[in-house]
Amino acid sequence: xxxxxxxxxxxxxxxxxxxxxxxxxxxxxxxxxxxxxxxxxxxxxxxxxxxxxxxxxxxxxxxxxxxxxxxxxxxxxxxxxxxxxxxxxxxxxxxxxxxxxxxxxxxxxxxxxxxxxxxxxxxxxxxxxxxxxxxxxxxxxxxxxxxx
Amino acid sequence: xxxxxxxxxxxxxxxxxxxxxxxxxxxxxxxxxxxxxxxxxxxxxxxxxxxxxxxxxxxxxxxxxxxxxxxxxxxxxxxxxxxxxxxxxxxxxxxxxxxxxxxxxxxxxxxxxxxxxxxxxxxxxxxxxxxxxxxxxxxxxxxxxxxx
DNA sequence: TGCATATTGTTCGATATCGAACTATATAGT
DNA sequence: ACTATATAGTTCGATATCGAACAATATGCA
Numbered sequence: 001x002x003x004x005x006x007x008x009x010x011x012x013x014x015x016x017x018x019x020x021x022x023x024x025x026x027x028x029x030x031x032x033x034x035x036x037x038x039x040x041x042x043x044x045x046x047x048x049x050x051x052x053x054x055x056x057x058x059x060x061x062x063x064x065x066x067x068x069x070x071x072x073x074x075x076x077x078x079x080x081x082x083x084x085x086x087x088x089x090x091x092x093x094x095x096x097x098x099x100x101x102x103x104x105x106x107x108x109x110x111x112x113x114x115x116x117x118x119x120x121x122x123x124x125x126x127x128x129x130x131x132x133x134x135x136x137x138x139x140x141x142x143x144x145x146x147x148x
Numbered sequence: 149x150x151x152x153x154x155x156x157x158x159x160x161x162x163x164x165x166x167x168x169x170x171x172x173x174x175x176x177x178x179x180x181x182x183x184x185x186x187x188x189x190x191x192x193x194x195x196x197x198x199x200x201x202x203x204x205x206x207x208x209x210x211x212x213x214x215x216x217x218x219x220x221x222x223x224x225x226x227x228x229x230x231x232x233x234x235x236x237x238x239x240x241x242x243x244x245x246x247x248x249x250x251x252x253x254x255x256x257x258x259x260x261x262x263x264x265x266x267x268x269x270x271x272x273x274x275x276x277x278x279x280x281x282x283x284x285x286x287x288x289x290x291x292x293x294x295x296x
Numbered sequence: 297t298g299c300a301t302a303t304t305g306t307t308c309g310a311t312a313t314c315g316a317a318c319t320a321t322a323t324a325g326t
Numbered sequence: 327a328c329t330a331t332a333t334a335g336t337t338c339g340a341t342a343t344c345g346a347a348c349a350a351t352a353t354g355c356a
Contacts (some may be wrong), residue, residue: 014283021290091304105282135162142169
């Protein structure tokens, strides 16, 4: 591994640390018992629309379907989502947000405003947002090359 | 949450996805049973030196000390690290790499060369490395503001 | 149609992560 | 020195994540 490889590796190390720190910051703002993975799922359903199958969600989040089964069962028990039978495929189900799920999501989003505002105040919004194009490119590339 | 807040939030969403995808890519290259968290610890000891206390390592990785107890016990059982009593503090221990631990780490680093080279070939090394300054700034800021 | 194969989701067992409570040792204040 | 408090690490119970095996349904092809 040469010096350049190590710098690239360092990028992923920093990404990992940032993910851990921001996840911890946001997790502290979530309602009691709501894990970041639960919020992520609610967030996906709100932003990209519900009515997806569990397998489609597992694929979107790059987790095994067994993990999605578990996550969905937690959210269903909490009444934040509803699992309906698939209209045309007897093997499958469809995931829908409940009113309660939308409300919990909205409150969580609102609670995250404060740390985000402090970060942007201290570091500059444009500095942070400036990362977005390359991060998006990198994410899309990795998503298309999972078997790299 | 206004449009700017959402873009900042999107940065952290992308960071999370990139972390998940790269972790999966690297995990696939690790020896059987070696979890990414195990490799991360070996990597830290190699890069920054061993002889640290478990608590110092837990703090460095931002994990509860109970998690570090578990991780260290796994690595010790595999013979990759050695836990020695602290010379001056009877409560504490010191973590040292074994020769086997250094060897496993070296092999893992080497195995990650291939996916890193492919990424840099496809996306351009400078494009990826260009993220490093701001990511480092952001990581240092978050590290200093864990109670944000 | 009938059967082989593929797909969707669940169950089960194993490991990682975490918080609360605990033990042992060190330190500080009197 | 004595005692109260702080610190380092472990144990324990709970949850998240994951892979292997399984059940139910769908699809493709003879």
